[in-house]
Amino acid sequence: MITSLFLLSGCSQNASDKANVNYPYEITDGISTLSYYDTEDAISIDDFTILEYSADNIIGIRNRSDNCIIVRDGVIRSIFIVDEDIVTYKGISVGDSVDKIENAFSKEYQLQDSYSIIYNEDAEEVSIEQEKEENWIWIIYYTDGTEITSIQIYDAKFATTLL
Numbered sequence: 001m002i003t004s005l006f007l008l009s010g011c012s013q014n015a016s017d018k019a020n021v022n023y024p025y026e027i028t029d030g031i032s033t034l035s036y037y038d039t040e041d042a043i044s045i046d047d048f049t050i051l052e053y054s055a056d057n058i059i060g061i062r063n064r065s066d067n068c069i070i071v072r073d074g075v076i077r078s079i080f081i082v083d084e085d086i087v088t089y090k091g092i093s094v095g096d097s098v099d100k101i102e103n104a105f106s107k108e109y110q111l112q113d114s115y116s117i118i119y120n121e122d123a124e125e126v127s128i129e130q131e132k133e134e135n136w137i138w139i140i141y142y143t144d145g146t147e148i149t150s151i152q153i154y155d156a157k158f159a160t161t162l163l
Contacts, residue, residue, distance in 0.1 A: 024089040024119040025137045025153065027079060036137060036153055040074045045086070053077055061152070062142070078154040088139065088151055096148050101141050115141040118156070132156040 021028050025036035032044040040050065049064075051057040053072030061068055061080050070078040081088070084095040090104040101108060101115045107124045109116045118125050119137045134157035142150045 021087055021089050021091070023122055024117070024139055026089065027081065027153070028087050029085055030087070034079070036076055036079060036155070038076060040069075040071045040076065043069065043076075047083065048079075062150070077158045078152060081151040081153075082149075086151075088153070092141070092148070092151070094148050094150060098141075098143050098146060098148065101143075101148070113143045113145050115143070117141075 021033070023035070027034050027045070029045050029047075034043060034045045038044075043050070048067045048069050051061075051068050051070045053070055057068075057070055058078075061070065061078065064080065065082060067083050067086065068078075068080040069076055070080075082094055084093050087093050092100055092104060098115070105115075105117050105124060107117065107126050109126075117139045118132065119139070120133065125132075125136065134155060136156040138152075138154055138156065140152045141148050142152070
């Protein structure tokens with residue numbers, strides 16, 4: 001009976017309730033944390049498709065319906081998230097309201113239904129007003145206008161290949 005009460009009391013949590021992401025370049029599934037700076041061999045979160053760095057994969061990533069990581073020479077170059085159980089910086093996940101983005105950040109840049117935030121280490125920067133170092137991290141939240149539909153994390157060097 002005590003076990004039943006424990007289970008019914010809501011003690012189980014979803015990933016965003018218990019996840020702790022300390023840096024803009026990290027993600028978690030509530031069990032494991034993945035850093036953008038990990039190598040392909042260190043990818044510890046299940047349910048990600050590993051794609052090799054290629055023009056087709058770079059261009060086509062937004063059309064995918066699965067979580068993906070693009071690697072080049074064993075180094076992570078882009079993380080693309082569609083799963084609501086994956087948590088990014090400031091506790092933001094796919095399925096969250098765009099209000100959560102607007103409340104969490106002070107220097108986000110909105111272009112149509114996407115929001116961009118760029119980081120110099122863990123300091124938020126103004127994305128459109130200055131030169132970016134190659135190692136600065138971009139987080140792009142793609143939305144349908146009301147909620148987040150996918151999230152992409154990459155560095156400024158990778159971003160130049162997207163242009």
